[in-house]
Amino acid sequence: MRTTATHQELESLLRDDVPHGDLTTEALGIGAAPGVMQFAARDRMVLALAEDAAALIELAGCGVELLAASGTVLEQGAPILRAQGSAAGLLRGWKVAQTLIEIWSGVATEAEAIVRAARAVRPGIAIACTRKNVPGTKQFAVAAVKAGGAVMHRLGLSETILVFPEHRAFLGDTPLADVAERLRRAAPEKRLVIEVTGIEQAVAAAVAGFDVIQAEKFPPGDIEALVRRIGAMAALRTRPIIAAAGGVNAHNAAAYAAAGADLLVTSAPYLARPCDVQVRIVRAPAAA
Numbered sequence: 001m002r003t004t005a006t007h008q009e010l011e012s013l014l015r016d017d018v019p020h021g022d023l024t025t026e027a028l029g030i031g032a033a034p035g036v037m038q039f040a041a042r043d044r045m046v047l048a049l050a051e052d053a054a055a056l057i058e059l060a061g062c063g064v065e066l067l068a069a070s071g072t073v074l075e076q077g078a079p080i081l082r083a084q085g086s087a088a089g090l091l092r093g094w095k096v097a098q099t100l101i102e103i104w105s106g107v108a109t110e111a112e113a114i115v116r117a118a119r120a121v122r123p124g125i126a127i128a129c130t131r132k133n134v135p136g137t138k139q140f141a142v143a144a145v146k147a148g149g150a151v152m153h154r155l156g157l158s159e160t161i162l163v164f165p166e167h168r169a170f171l172g173d174t175p176l177a178d179v180a181e182r183l184r185r186a187a188p189e190k191r192l193v194i195e196v197t198g199i200e201q202a203v204a205a206a207v208a209g210f211d212v213i214q215a216e217k218f219p220p221g222d223i224e225a226l227v228r229r230i231g232a233m234a235a236l237r238t239r240p241i242i243a244a245a246g247g248v249n250a251h252n253a254a255a256y257a258a259a260g261a262d263l264l265v266t267s268a269p270y271l272a273r274p275c276d277v278q279v280r281i282v283r284a285p286a287a288a
Helices: 007-017 023-028 048-060 087-121 139-149 175-188 197-206 220-231 253-259
Strands: 034-041 063-066 079-086 126-129 161-163 192-196 210-216 241-245 263-266 279-284
Touching: 007 048, 007 087, 023 087, 034 087, 048 063, 048 079, 048 087, 079 087, 079 220, 087 126, 087 253, 087 263, 087 279, 161 175, 175 192, 175 197, 175 279, 192 197, 197 210, 210 220, 220 241, 220 253, 253 263
Parallel strands: 126 263, 161 192, 192 210, 210 241, 241 263
Antiparallel strands: 034 079, 034 279, 063 079
16 A cells, blocks of 8 residues: 555654544543444545555554545545554544545545546646645645646746746846746756746747746636637747646636647645545444
């Protein structure tokens, strides 16, 4: 069973929730009682981080049977996992594991909704999620995005080149062609991406030789106009990729795909409502 987090990271999550023991369970004197815990989907959801949740419950001292893998589309009532162990172990791992699945399945479910809407119009179009996840949770965010069928746009500033208007504020009147040439000399193996806020900026960036034009907050009609404009530019050595970014979500993804965008860039999944995981914990029947 492959997890996203390491053994030590999962232990840290448990320690954060149960730093000095479970006071309620200890006070009731029920810790040694045998029990069974079951997780199930309360509504339709795309499952994420199930393997981590199962490993976390195992760290709490229980045996776990994982019944569905991350990336699976679950319908209402579908089982996720079944665990057996002492009441102390089950109650220790319960909420952290449940919350892990609920939060990141929400991200996966929203990512899948965007992918599904866009590909209904344009099969094969890529949906890329930005790095605007909650700081410190990148490994979980990446796993959830992948579970939903999307890809990552950028994992961080170290591995990709993306020129924002905020970078150009420090470049003065340097022509875009010179900016592109400087970047190619410094990082010859990288694609050059630039964010633009208008059609004329996008055309200028295409002429300058940028590989990807990231159209920030363009309405679908402007994306369509840009695709036509660049498609008619016979002098271009190569046609740049057109990425629609800013405000892309499940409600407008189809419109952006129909407009001709090659790639949709979005942060919307990170704002998704968590999914609802139903948990049942019962005392195990006494052995015959």
